[in-house]
Amino acid sequence: MSTLKDFTLNCPLPISDYPTVTLAHGGGGKLMHQLIEKMILPAFQSPLLETRHDGAVFELGGARLAFTTDSYVVHPLFFPGGDIGSLAINGTVNDLSMCGARPVYLSCGLILEEGLPMETLWAVVQSLKKNAEAAGVQLVTGDTKVVDRGKGDGIFINTAGVGVVEHKLTIAPASVRSGDVVLLSGDIGRHGIAIMATREGLEFESAIESDCAPLNAAVRALIEGGIEVHCLRDLTRGGLGTTLIEIAEATGLEIAIEETKIPVREDVAGACEVLGFDPLYLANEGRMIAFVPASEAGHALELLRKSPHTAGTVEIGRVAAGRNGLVTMKSRIGTTRILDMLSGEQLPRIC
């Protein structure tokens, strides 16, 4: 038996600055943030870009407008609860909504792979139409390109959107104040698990459906209800955890949440246990968090619960007095820990 005399106190130098783009750069975690900070922001140097919001808000011709764009790549194209078409409409509608805007017009760019069955394309186009109608937006301009077989994943979509801001509020991290209540619009993690389950061929007793939904009606209800909304953010790739961390970092304030208040459906929690995932970092496509003054939280909660896609809204915590820019979470058993941003996508654990 070796007595460990020959320790090689060893560790190799790491790979942090990849010479090529890796999937982790698109995972919504730290590597993606690094890419944006080190390459994108310095290249364009726009004060609007610097706000790092879901979209840009500006005055143009006397109107206050919001403008955003997003690209959609998803495998499989169709999954329980949605498809690439519903993502492409709702994702952009939600980005505009998070700026406090009323989404009005969308563009749609289709990048199609040679060999894509016409039937599949038709199904996606029908989905785009149906979801645009449901969200009350119009698709008014577009583009189509075809790439060689093997150079695309069936279909990629880019949508851009324009919305109009019809109030005087500044809905942004800079408006968040100590004491604000954090509202979460429903259970988390379903989109991530729905995609994973379809991709991996995992079967559950009943299919876990994506939460993909438009949030413009809910945001409108808040604003028309007179709520002084401080900040809104939809939870996408990096999940609730990453979104909270982004806001804590942007504001320099501490956000304190409680694990037991965060709704996770039992089947999603079960899938997470099996797959080794944390629901806090799973993707969502129809969930948002809202920061509102404590005095208006009850009213805001009531308004959101009346709106169809935010009926499950709950209070999950508050902005604390601390100025450390961290998110802390009180665990189920009463202890406290901090939430950290993941590097890239969550990776399934070995055992």
Place this chain on the structure above:
Amino acid sequence: MKYQSEYRDAAAAQGFAQQIRRITTRPWTLMEICGGQTHAIVKFGLDELLPKEIELVHGPGCPVCVTPLELIDRAVQIAQRKDVIFCSFGDMLRVPGSEADLFGIKARGGDVRILYSPLDALKIARENPTKQVVFFAVGFETTAPAHAMAVYQAKQQGIENFSVLVSHVLVPPAMEAILGSESNRVQGFLAAGHVCSIMGYEEYIPIAAKYKVPIVVTGFEPLDILQGIAMCVAQLEEGRHEVENQYTRAVPEGGNRAAQHYVQQVFRVVNRKWRGIGEIGSSGLGLRPEYAEFDAELRFDVGGYTAEESPLCISGLIMQGQKKPHECSAFGKQCTPEKPLGAPMVSNEGACAAYYRYRRAELAAKEKVSQ
């Protein structure tokens, strides 16, 4: 959720914490073997519930962390080949080799796939007869049966384009290596429940007797771990050194005989190098000569490839429980999950990553106070 929420009950957790406080009369140092336990401890803040006399040190039970650098390099070598589909569990992809990690190879066009089961790799091999399909067979006793079954089936079914790159390690030799070290501080062990669900706990009985150290087979939920600690402390306080089983709902004394049968049929015990620790005799598994045709090291002739690791981080000391992650001068500074100097910062189960993810603020605050 049934069979999970019951083991995360706040009142029951406080009950065990009180019990531990009640019976503890002096300082004890315990080691949890498994990285999964380390994460549960830090994620749920279990050590906050313990009296200050009880110190938990984190063991070498993270398969990602102990896989040696040269094995990662061999994996990278194989995965770069145009004729190869390289399959792995997810968290091996970010572990840095000497020059690249598997994520980087994937980005450069390598066909690297994340799988949940080695049997899926067999399926890929059947579907891609013109490709070589390699599975990175990493882990402790827990993953060995699935790897053994994949190799066994490949032989039965004559799937010639399948092979495994084996880096299997075993828990008991690592425990003995830690206990036999002159600088050992560990007085009691929480053995890794899932390893024992395969292997049982008979092999721990002579270790407990020889080194006079209590060993409690322990699960992974907060209540499992607190109860395991309570049982271990009770033994220490009473001067006992036995093998006890906290995780009875998953672990029979003899383990899973069917799983052991396939492991023994396909693998044999060999010497293995542990990242950060060095070579430990008879501490791992390699393919038996009858299954050598499925050995990726031989098939791709990468077995002779060795790598020297640079002496920058103290992961070896951390994995033996001699240092805590935050006692490393690089922790959270030169070494972060984005820029890991050592494997324990890479893996989800690594002790350094667990500390970084859940403890950073608290550690920073303590540092401020002490300055």
